[in-house]
Amino acid sequence: xxxxxxxxxxxxxxxxxxxxxxxxxxxxxxxxxxxxxxxxxxxxxxxxxxxxxxxxxxxxxxxxxxxxxxxxxxxxxxxxxxxxxxxxxxxxxxxxxxxxxxxxxxxxxxxxxx
Amino acid sequence: xxxxxxxxxxxxxxxxxxxxxxxxxxxxxxxxxxxxxxxxxxxxxxxxxxxxxxxxxxxxxxxxxxxxxxxxxxxxxxxxxxxxxxxxxxxxxxxxxxxxxxxxxxxxxxx
Numbered sequence: 393x394x395x396x397x398x399x400x401x402x403x404x405x406x407x408x409x410x411x412x413x414x415x416x417x418x419x420x421x422x423x424x425x426x427x428x429x430x431x432x433x434x435x436x437x438x439x440x441x442x443x444x445x446x447x448x449x450x451x452x453x454x455x456x457x458x459x460x461x462x463x464x465x466x467x468x469x470x471x472x473x474x475x476x477x478x479x480x481x482x483x484x485x486x487x488x489x490x491x492x493x494x495x496x497x498x499x500x501x502x503x504x505x506x
Numbered sequence: 507x508x509x510x511x512x513x514x515x516x517x518x519x520x521x522x523x524x525x526x527x528x529x530x531x532x533x534x535x536x537x538x539x540x541x542x543x544x545x546x547x548x549x550x551x552x553x554x555x556x557x558x559x560x561x562x563x564x565x566x567x568x569x570x571x572x573x574x575x576x577x578x579x580x581x582x583x584x585x586x587x588x589x590x591x592x593x594x595x596x597x598x599x600x601x602x603x604x605x606x607x608x609x610x611x612x613x614x615x616x617x
Contacts, residue, residue: 396549401547423603425603427607432515432609433609434508434510434512434595434607434608434609434610435550435595435597435607436607437604437605440603442603448603450604482549482550484549486603490601490602490603491601493538493540493555493599493605494540494552494555495542495550495552495605496552497542497549497550497551498549499547499548499549500547500548500549
């Protein structure tokens with residue numbers, strides 16, 4: 393069974409802290425994504441990566457960075473957490489190339505920034 | 507400005523009846539659409555999709571209809587079951603790795 397695993401289910405951090413969200417997939421997928429889900433706004437793309445060490449900005453990259461040192465692992469970094477980054481963060485992966493439509497999601501990390 | 511819109515935040519249906527979830531989009535260049543289902547404490551999972559060359563796609567109890575002239579798609583669930591209670595996201599795959607999601611509709615199926 394294919395799997396995308398996010399390291400934490402819940403996180404509570406303080407304003408100004410550096411936060412790392414980790415995601416691992418076991419499907420040998422090339423593409424990996426970070427979304428955030430907010431009520432009334434659906435899922436919005438933060439960053440994605442189509443290969444190791446490659447990254448592209450999504451629709452809302454401000455305040456975030458990413459790292460992809462290995463194919464199976466994609467990390468989201470909040471350099472200095474702020475209260476407006478309180479959200480559900482979802483990692484996803486898809487096969488290979490720019491035409492892979494179907495996304496496979498992890499269970500999400502609910503981040504609260506106090 | 508949302509390019510994929512799900513105007514009903516929630517929908518309540520009796521078990522055994524039909525559930526109809528609606529979705530509108532603004533960009534006529536979108537040519538592939540997907541529905542994802544999300545249970546609490548889980549990530550979204552792919553449910554069904556449709557290409558713009560079709561106007562209907564069916565998979566068991568789930569059927570998606572696409573009306574390109576109206577820029578509208580709908581998901582029909584027949585018959586609805588309590589286990590279908592979840593949040594349903596409509597999405598448009600735009601190519602170039604990008605998927606645009608609607609805000610979601612929470613479906614309640616009452617036993």
